[in-house]
Amino acid sequence: MTSPTTTPATTQDGIRDHLWMHMANHKHLFEGGTTPVITRGEGHHIYDDAGRGYIDGLAGLFVVQVGHGREEIAQTAYEQSKKLGFMPLWSYAHEPAVQLAERLAGYAPGDLNRVFFTSGGGDSVESAFKLAKNFFKLQGKPGKHKVISRAVAYHGTPHGALTITSLPGLRNQFEPLVPGALKVPNTNFYRADARFDGDEKAFGRWAADRIEEQILFEGADSVAAVFLEPVQNAGGCFPPPPGYFERVREICDEYDVLLVSDETICAFGRVGSMFACNDFGYVPDIITCAKGLTSGYAPLGAMIASDRLFEPFGRGGETFGHGYTFGGHPVACAVAMTNLDIFEREGLNDRVQENAPAFRSTLEKLLALDIVGDVRGEGYFYGIELVKDKATKESFTDEESERILKGFVTNKLWEEGLYCRADDRGDPVIQLSPPLTCGPAEFEEMEAILRSVLTQAQELL
Structure with missing residues (x-):
């Protein structure tokens, strides 16, 4: 057995013998290949x-x-580490989290003013899933627990987020998953039925109406939320057709279903604005984000919820029994602030x-x-x-x-x-x-x- 202080013969030996990479096939390492x-x-x-x-x-x-x-981001991490290297947000607060929450609420549309920090995108989706179910229970609608997402969509790997993910290759080995996940068509216009004859708006209306169809089939009293990326990642960057999100917002409002904009990829300038829902003209009930929030210089994610969703946990006195040790880490929050300073300055x-x-x-x-x-x-x-x-x-x-x-x-x-x-x-x-x-x-x-x-x-x- 290799001792903890033993240096491997080469880095490739260390990869082969000890490193378990993510989403990776390791077989080539045992056949003379390298990483x-x-x-x-x-x-x-x-x-x-x-x-x-x-x-x-x-x-x-x-x-x-x-x-x-970016040296200034590294310097920020250094200075914050000296000042306060760690403090959880479990019934306590720290200045970097407060400042960043205020800033994100300012970027977000509508009344999305409540920022719940996580460790990354999958954790943000997991948090939104749990909030949706918890919120409706507190509204006297405990049956509203099902979630809708699109075909081929990826929303993360935590067990709840994985059930929202629509990729069989990632899901099947971990079944049974959390029940209640429903799937609808995505907005892949390149593969759209010939009946739409190049009419993107008609295709978008059709795709959005499949969400209403699924809600009605399952019963509106059983559906809690719809999870959609502004531009769907998996499958190859599917933009929303004109009018798509406007129609989805109408459907969610009509049937009291939450619209979650999963912006783990699309937020922070990837599409244009700080939040891509602003680029496409819709106001969701929840935004989930991560990645570009710190430009990767520290791990951090966030779930940004509307004031309405926070109300039971504010003046209502309820406790959202959910959290992460490293969610809202002070160094990560400080790094995010400097990252966003660069966005604005440049x-x-x-x-x-x-x-x-x-x-x-x-x-x-x-x-x-x-x-x-x-x-x-x-x-x-x-x-x-x-x-x-x-x-x-x-x-x-x-x-x-x-x-x-x-x-x-x-x-x-x-x-x-x-x-x-x-x-x-x-x-x-x-x-x-x-x-x-x-x-x-x-x-x-x-x-x-x-x-x-x-x-x-x-x-x-």
């Missing part, structure tokens, strides 16, 4: 242990909005809105390739769907996806200097979500690498 080791980041680049640089086309994991290596939200058309048009040049079926997204958040046959939109077989997407495209993009995401949890897509500090020059650089690799991938079909 990339990232040692530092600077701006919109990351660097491996051989000193080679890569464009961070995914902002880590939709996280590093302000870019890598105008990053305006930067995204100004550069988003250039990002779209640059990526749309890839539509000239036979293997690229669709380019879709909003802001700095895009998916490129790959197809076997462009005319029929025929997708890859499982074997082709394994061979081309995972076996070639992923590795080749990395070799060419681009870190991004190749995902086949729905149809095969490549996702891009760069730091918000990137601009047209970086867009062109990413497109050139993608064009080269995808041109080669075409020859494998």
Whole structure:
């Protein structure tokens, strides 16, 4: 047995023998393969242990909005650690949490003024799920416990959040899950039925009405909440069609169902505004967020709820029996404040809105390739769907996806200097979500690498 003080022969030995990576297959490590080791980041680049640089086309994991290596954020963490390194929010408060809560409430729309801090996005979704059930119990409606989410959607891995997640590959091994999760169609217009004949608004109305249909089928007295991302991540960046969220808001109001805007990815400038619900013109009952809140410099998430939902736990005197040891960690909250200072000082939200058309048009040049079926997204958040046959939109077989997407495209993009995401949890897509500090020059650089690799991938079909 290796002692705790023994240094492994190599970093790769340490990975193979001790590190359990997330969402990862480890088999290659026992067949002589290796895992990339990232040692530092600077701006919109990351660097491996051989000193080679890569464009961070995914902002880590939709996280590093302000870019890598911000010394002022590190300094903030240092200063706060000296002053107060830890204090829970269990019946006590500390200044960084109070200040950040006030700031987030100011960014949020409507009466979303109550901020419950968590450790990350999945915990925020878990918290919203529990609040929805708790709230309706206190309203004398204990039967309202079911939740609706969309096909192929990802909402986290905690057991409650996982039941809201709609990806069988992530769910099946942990069943039975929390009961009461219902699924409706997503807004993948590229795969929409031919009857809509290019009419996005009609498709959006149809997709939204499926939520009403599900509520009526189950009974409105049993449905507590609808969980939707402003732009759905899994499946490859599905934007909302015109009028979609307006109709969903009407449905939720009519049947007394809470609308949860899961903005774990889309908040903090990823689409444009601090909260993407503002970009798409709707006011939810709850916002869940994380990732870009600190740009990844410290782990932190939040559930932001309306005053109405907090009322039973405020003047009503009830206690929400839920919390996290590290939720609202003082160092993480201080880091978030400095991160948001950078947003405002450098105008990053305006930067995204100004550069988003250039990002779209640059990526749309890839539509000239036979293997690229669709380019879709909003802001700095895009998916490129790959197809076997462009005319029929025929997708890859499982074997082709394994061979081309995972076996070639992923590795080749990395070799060419681009870190991004190749995902086949729905149809095969490549996702891009760069730091918000990137601009047209970086867009062109990413497109050139993608064009080269995808041109080669075409020859494998």
